[in-house]
Amino acid sequence: MNFATRALLELQETTLMAARAARGIFKRPRYIPETIAQMDAIGVGSLTIIILTGFFTGGVLTVQTFPTLKTYGAQSQTGYLVAISLVRELGPVLCALMVTGRVGSAISAELGSMVVSQQIDAMRALGTDPIRKLVAPRLIALLISLPLLTVLADVLGIFGGWVTATALYSVSSSVFIMSVRDGITTDDLVGGLVKPIVFSLIIGTVACRQGLSTEGGTVGVGRSTTRAVVTASIIVIIADYFLAKALQVILGTT
Amino acid sequence: MSSTAIHTSSSQGDNAVSDNAAESTFHEVDDQDRAIPAIEFRNVVLSFDDRAVLNNLSFKVMKGETKIILGGSGGGKSTIIKLVLGLLKPDSGQVLVDGEDVTNYDEGQMMGVRKKIGMVFQEGALFDSLSVYDNVAYRLHEQAVPEEEVEPEVRRMLRFVNLEDAIDKMPAELSGGMRRRVGIARALIGDPKIVLFDEPTAGLDPPTARTICELAMKLRDLEDVSSIFVTHEMNNLDYICSEYAVVDDEGKVIFEREGARLCLINSKVMMMRQGDIIFSGTDERLRKAEDPYIQKFLRGH
Numbered sequence: 001m002n003f004a005t006r007a008l009l010e011l012q013e014t015t016l017m018a019a020r021a022a023r024g025i026f027k028r029p030r031y032i033p034e035t036i037a038q039m040d041a042i043g044v045g046s047l048t049i050i051i052l053t054g055f056f057t058g059g060v061l062t063v064q065t066f067p068t069l070k071t072y073g074a075q076s077q078t079g080y081l082v083a084i085s086l087v088r089e090l091g092p093v094l095c096a097l098m099v100t101g102r103v104g105s106a107i108s109a110e111l112g113s114m115v116v117s118q119q120i121d122a123m124r125a126l127g128t129d130p131i132r133k134l135v136a137p138r139l140i141a142l143l144i145s146l147p148l149l150t151v152l153a154d155v156l157g158i159f160g161g162w163v164t165a166t167a168l169y170s171v172s173s174s175v176f177i178m179s180v181r182d183g184i185t186t187d188d189l190v191g192g193l194v195k196p197i198v199f200s201l202i203i204g205t206v207a208c209r210q211g212l213s214t215e216g217g218t219v220g221v222g223r224s225t226t227r228a229v230v231t232a233s234i235i236v237i238i239a240d241y242f243l244a245k246a247l248q249v250i251l252g253t254t
Numbered sequence: 255m256s257s258t259a260i261h262t263s264s265s266q267g268d269n270a271v272s273d274n275a276a277e278s279t280f281h282e283v284d285d286q287d288r289a290i291p292a293i294e295f296r297n298v299v300l301s302f303d304d305r306a307v308l309n310n311l312s313f314k315v316m317k318g319e320t321k322i323i324l325g326g327s328g329g330g331k332s333t334i335i336k337l338v339l340g341l342l343k344p345d346s347g348q349v350l351v352d353g354e355d356v357t358n359y360d361e362g363q364m365m366g367v368r369k370k371i372g373m374v375f376q377e378g379a380l381f382d383s384l385s386v387y388d389n390v391a392y393r394l395h396e397q398a399v400p401e402e403e404v405e406p407e408v409r410r411m412l413r414f415v416n417l418e419d420a421i422d423k424m425p426a427e428l429s430g431g432m433r434r435r436v437g438i439a440r441a442l443i444g445d446p447k448i449v450l451f452d453e454p455t456a457g458l459d460p461p462t463a464r465t466i467c468e469l470a471m472k473l474r475d476l477e478d479v480s481s482i483f484v485t486h487e488m489n490n491l492d493y494i495c496s497e498y499a500v501v502d503d504e505g506k507v508i509f510e511r512e513g514a515r516l517c518l519i520n521s522k523v524m525m526m527r528q529g530d531i532i533f534s535g536t537d538e539r540l541r542k543a544e545d546p547y548i549q550k551f552l553r554g555h
Contacts (some may be wrong), residue, residue, distance in 0.1 A: 118375050118377065119381055121375070126373075126392055127365045129361060
């Protein structure tokens with residue numbers, strides 16, 4: 001099979017899996033405890049890395065842009081620039097990439113090990129659909145957690161920018177906050193939340209699919225984990241481009 | 255049964271005697287339900303990519319029978335078990351469970367069939383994130399059985415495999431043999447009438463392997479379970495085909511060798527080689543078979 005056929009086949013299988021997981025959500029038994037446990041692992045577990053990523057990204061944005069803005073005498077607009085870059089782009093994308101690295105790899109490795117140790121077969125033999133028991137809770141948990149994590153990263157990024165601007169470049173606090181308020185529009189916030197929702201579906205479906213299609217023992221687990229992280233990251237970045245353009249068209253901000 | 259029927263009805267007059275006796279005999283001999291095989295394969299063909307795994311395979315496992323499937327690695331033994339459970343689908347042919355054709359069942363319909371079947375995996379395949387208790391209780395938890403009914407069942411099953419003290423352990427803390435036994439307890443919860451063993455003794459020391467075989471014999475002789483026992487170890491065959499479990503006067507389960515009393519051990523042997531059945535019958539006939547491959551398999555050289 002050549003690359004294009006393989007990619008199409010993979011897309012088909014991933015979509016079918018996601019559709020089955022979505023249908024399973026509305027049937028009994030519902031796996032609510034599993035979903036909550038996943039939200040704890042995915043959402044609460046990623047707090048530290050998201051806090052650190054957000055804070056320092058906001059900080060470095062100030063560090064890099066303040067000198068340029070100063071050249072044009074526009075240093076009062078630092079908050080504007082930091083806020084817009086974070087809410088529109090860096091918040092959603094960096095969050096998605098961090099979560100792919102931390103959660104996508106974990107999902108894929110866990111499901112992959114369950115495949116090679118026959119636990120998935122055992123689950124089916126005991127009358128449970130692994131898609132409903134394992135995939136659906138992870139997808140839902142990601143769908144809820146990633147937008148929340150993104151909001152957190154945005155807020156902490158702006159805070160990081162504010163700390164840097166006031167402490168290093170002696171921008172007055174009120175000027176920074178005013179320019180942040182001027183900068184962010186409702187459209188930015190909507191876009192900033194639509195993106196993580198789409199990204200969470202990408203990360204979840206790719207990681208689950210790669211994990212469940214693991215073959216070839218422990219080596220296979222490593223392979224599928226790598227593939228999950230690489231594929232999900234690339235699709236996130238590509239999807240981001242198209243989403244940005246689509247959102248501009250839909251919200252009429254071109 | 256039939257003799258008691260005659261006895262009790264004899265006081266009611268001659269006509270009643272003959273009627274009742276005829277009825278009860280008829281009932282004994284032609285029990286429709288027992289005549290339906292627990293598992294039946296009809297001309298099953300399966301191949302992975304271009305490699306043929308099963309060539310036109312047909313066999314039956316009757317109610318209460320233990321079918322031992324022997325054969326070297328890669329001979330398609332474990333594939334048979336996966337086909338029964340619907341984890342794999344045949345390219346052509348039919349798979350019947352309890353007389354029901356499950357070949358074209360989708361995953362949802364298959365779930366109903368799987369409720370009747372217990373499966374013991376090669377390495378146990380325990381869920382490592384769950385304790386022994388939760389592993390064994392898995393099926394009941396999934397069916398949302400109330401916890402006060404789950405616990406006695408779990409304890410009963412763990413007693414059956416002699417592992418009641420391990421109830422709170424995690425699978426990682428167990429030895430290989432203990433994991434297999436927990437796997438058996440998990441498969442037996444809900445009292446399935448069909449149990450599938452996929453090389454349950456592979457890689458175990460002889461006494462532990464013997465314990466696993468004893469469990470299989472107990473299921474066959476005391477619980478009327480039909481089973482498929484996939485193995486490549488000859489001592490499994492010796493145990494299962496020449497011994498049987500009985501309850502002695504003190505209510506303890508003991509194992510007796512065939513011949514001490516007249517008995518018919520309900521076990522058949524089937525030998526596989528590269529996707530074909532090369533032998534099917536009793537263990538005595540297997541030992542007399544002249545096929546060089548079988549002789550080599552029996553002797554080990």
